[in-house]
Amino acid sequence: MKKKHGLLIYREEDINRNEKFISLLIKASHNVHRPLTLISYEQLLIQVSGSSEFFTRAEMPLPAFIINRSVSPWLNELAEMNGIRSFNSSYISRIANDKRLSHSIMKRLRIPMLETLQITKQRLMENTPLPFPFVVKDPYGRGGTSVHFITNAAQLYETNTNLPNELIIQPVAKSPGKDVRVYVVGKQIVGAVLRESTNKDIRANISLGGQSSLYELSKKETAYIEQIIKHLKPDFVGLDFLFDEHGNVLFNEMEDAVGCRSLYMNSDIDIASIFMKYVASET
Structure with a gap:
């Protein structure tokens, strides 16, 4: 099988704390013949005009695709302009990284949320x-x-x-310090994790000291997520939901470069492999 080379892009400040997930992605990329090269966002040199190639490092071949986890939607868009497949798409990256846009789109889809x-x-x-x-x-x-x-x-x-x-x-949500993160790859709901604050913080993020456990989505919750997937067609995102006083979910945000630590902590789901198989099917 012909190998198609891809770039995995992170901010320098994020590389060390994501070292385990990066290694899982790179290992999985070789298993599906889509080898990844890690490069920091800060080290990129990009030709935005003139006749040279898009990426100007002579030792780096033009990639067939990029996995951009540097939270820079303009780079996704520029790659697409040059015929390079971007994960996520520039559309998803832009709305996921601007809560005003993501909430406006969820409103159109009639996904419940807090007044924003x-x-x-x-x-x-x-x-x-x-x-x-x-x-x-x-x-x-x-x-x-x-x-x-x-x-x-x-x-x-x-x-x-x-x-x-x-x-x-x-x-303020009626159940502060508690949310559920749903992991989506392509059209597939890969898993969901309930996150809860342990220190009376309104934020339930694991990186801020929260605890987590696997969460089973209800039929109603699954229907909301399937509606989002059908409309947005994301590649790899996290969908975060709060809870109202009756335990019903409320959309909170969509994560483009979604963290997966809590999923690995609470399950044997290898989302890096699932994602790279999806990348191979798309490139």
């Missing part, structure tokens, strides 16, 4: 459109970063200097 408002920091400081307490998020944040639980005006002003200029705000 886009707001600038200036507007928020002038007059809060939601009663306290509420949650303030960076629309580009990931992994539970840049999420602030605001209980009163004094705390809002104390947090002011740590906020970006563009924000989204939401009321």
Whole structure:
């Protein structure tokens, strides 16, 4: 079988803490004859004009595909312009990495979620459109970063200097510190993990000290996810859901470069192999 070479792209700061998953991806890539070369985003040199090849490193052949986990949707889009298959697609990468876009699309699909408002920091400081307490998020944040639980005006002003200029705000979920992450590869729901905070934090991320366990999706929850898959056609994403007071799921975010630690901790599912088999089928 002819081998098709691909690039695996991470930010330098993310390579060490994702070392195990990177090694699993690279091992799986050889098993399906789609060998991956790891390169940091910071070391890329890309020809965006002129007649040279897209990637200009002479020792690196033009890849047949890229797996871009550097959270840089423009790179996915540029690769596609040059005939290089990108995982995820630039469309998925862009909406997954901007909570304003992902929530707007889920609204169109009638997926339940918390009331979500886009707001600038200036507007928020002038007059809060939601009663306290509420949650303030960076629309580009990931992994539970840049999420602030605001209980009163004094705390809002104390947090002011740590906020970006563009924000989204939401009321507090009725089951704070608890969510479920659903792993999707292509058209397949690979697994789901329930994550719970252990320190009264509203964020349940494993990287922030949360605990996790396998979660069995209900028929209703599965139907929501299948609707999302049918409409968006993602390659490899995580779909995160909160819970309302009745235990019903509420869409929270879509992760492009989704972390898989909790899935490996709680199951024998090798999502790296599943994903690379999917990549081979698509290239």
